[in-house]
Amino acid sequence: MSSTAGLAIRSAEDGDWTAMSLLAATCFGSFRPTEANDMWRTLIPADGAVVACDGGDVVGMAFYLDLRLTVPGGAVLPMAGVSWVCVSPTHRRRGVLRTLLAELHERMGSYPIAGLQASEAGIYDRFGYGSATIDESLSVDSRSADFRANAVDPGGVRIVRPLDERARLEEIYERWRLRTPGGLSTPPQLWDEVFSDREVSRHGGSSFFVLLHDDGFVFYRVHGEGERKSLGVTKFAAVTVDARVALWRTLLGMDLFDEVTVTAPPGELLPYLLTDPRLVRITGREDGLWLRIVDVPTVLEARTYLADVSMVLDVSGGGRFALDVRDGRARCAVTDAEPDVSMDLAVLGSLYLGAHRASTFAAANRLRCDDPAVVARLDAAFACEVPAQLGFGF
CATH class of the missing domain: 3.40.630.30 (Gcn5-related N-acetyltransferase (GNAT))
Structure with a gap:
């Protein structure tokens, strides 16, 4: 005590x-x-x-x-x-x-790493946590949405009762989270909580409905009544592009609803599928998962990288490290060499999953480096092919 x-x-x-x-x-x-x-x-x-x-x-x-x-x-x-x-x-x-x-x-x-969701964003960087995923709130005018002629419907979506397909939903989520930076393993007791569908979790909406594809799923609720109703997507997981397109086509094919709302990382595919991309409006932008890197060498060596880079990082609150990335893999060790790049621990946490760019932090004077080419290499190395997304709220 x-x-x-x-x-x-x-x-x-x-x-x-x-x-x-x-x-x-x-x-x-x-x-x-x-x-x-x-x-x-x-x-x-x-x-x-x-x-x-x-x-x-x-x-x-x-x-x-x-x-x-x-x-x-x-x-x-x-x-x-x-x-x-x-x-x-x-x-x-x-x-x-x-x-x-x-x-x-x-x-x-x-x-080696800690994470949280911040109810107040101004608190946690002083404790070494950096915002590592970005959530955009999207609103889609579903009554007016038309798909481009070359956005072919892959099909394969079924309307299912959630409990009847629990094992399948869990299996798809597992595939999704193992390819998605920020994905979290979901123990059975947490799935029990999801499928309990408590009233307190509905926020004024209906019990949830589920759309199922072999490579993806959507959980959604109906909000509103009468002639003004909307669909609020609470979970959207797609392992393949075909699954994402097919699920979007099904959601926007429900004629009696005015709007579909969803949270997604930046770069959502839907606007590129529609004849009028303005029908997909960004109504909000928030941080999701915050990360504090505790064991810097272990954590930096765990991920893969998209470009080679070799430099010395000085991490305030974390130490000084020689980082050498070759062919997608990193070696990281404590060093006393002069640093090429300096940042605090929260910035390193923000860079880790690829949702933020080193050049942006450099412009904000939160990452310090005298050589713009080094910053550009950091941007290229830490980028990710799959957008980071928090697996579930905790």
């Missing part, structure tokens, strides 16, 4: 979870069902949850989940998935958050 500002920092105990649930609901604005909390608790390692207590009151908390992250090239790394980070509004500005995260980072032990 440690302390800060008169508060006790300790491991969460069974008797704390009622108070923790109340604190989470206060901070995030809604209660999560007890059954859902119980499911998430099964993914927390021993001593993976910490609380800050003022006497008998829980006034701060955080935990991490035992997750598996797909990186560019298809390798999978153990990832500590940080979640439920919150401090009571009665105890702000006392250093509680910093102390909780320091304790949690210490407990992560051998995890």
